[in-house]
Amino acid sequence: GIQVEQSPPDLILQEGANSTLRCNFSDSVNNLQWFHQNPWGQLINLFYIPSGTKQNGRLSATTVATERYSLLYISSSQTTDSGVYFCAVEFLESNYQLIWGAGTKLIIKP
């Protein structure tokens, strides 16, 4: 069935470190988004990236649709980067619904 898997589930890093979060998906996609959920629950849309590479400051993302994965890179981590990162995918056959990964909980220590 349709699946979205994220890894790792948890990640603890020291401030200044770099990290790579991965999202694997099981089928062809219309849409893929990366979100950051802050401690107050707000979902921040980081990237809309069904394919290709995008960069925004210290963050960048790459989706290789043919190989069914996406990567989120965080460079020079700051404590404010802490939170849960979700990958959400709209599959071709999912009728505009987003299918969510379980998330990666990132903790950046000062």
Next chain:
Amino acid sequence: GAVVSQHPSWVICKSGTSVKIECRSLDFQATTMFWYRQFPKQSLMLMATSNEGSKATYEQGVEKDKFLINHASLTLSTLTVTSAHPEDSSFYICSARDQGQGDGYTFGSGTRLTVV
């Protein structure tokens, strides 16, 4: 970019009462909005798809009579939790997509409901 406003941010209510949560698309029209529920330390669970001018489509296991959805205009959808009980306590989030922007889905800030 597209903005979705959700209100209230948090609410505490007594068991047996009803609570209404509003979701507005501020700078675009949304024929479809989505309502999610999130349990602690879990991912988002889609509850229903709200369709402007017609009935909402509920996911399996979601009680239609418990969670009433109204999408009366192209910029407003409401979720009413009727006869709330403590097990309805949760974080509820709405989302919509500005089809003209091509930036994907935008989410409201969420509503934390506590039923006492």
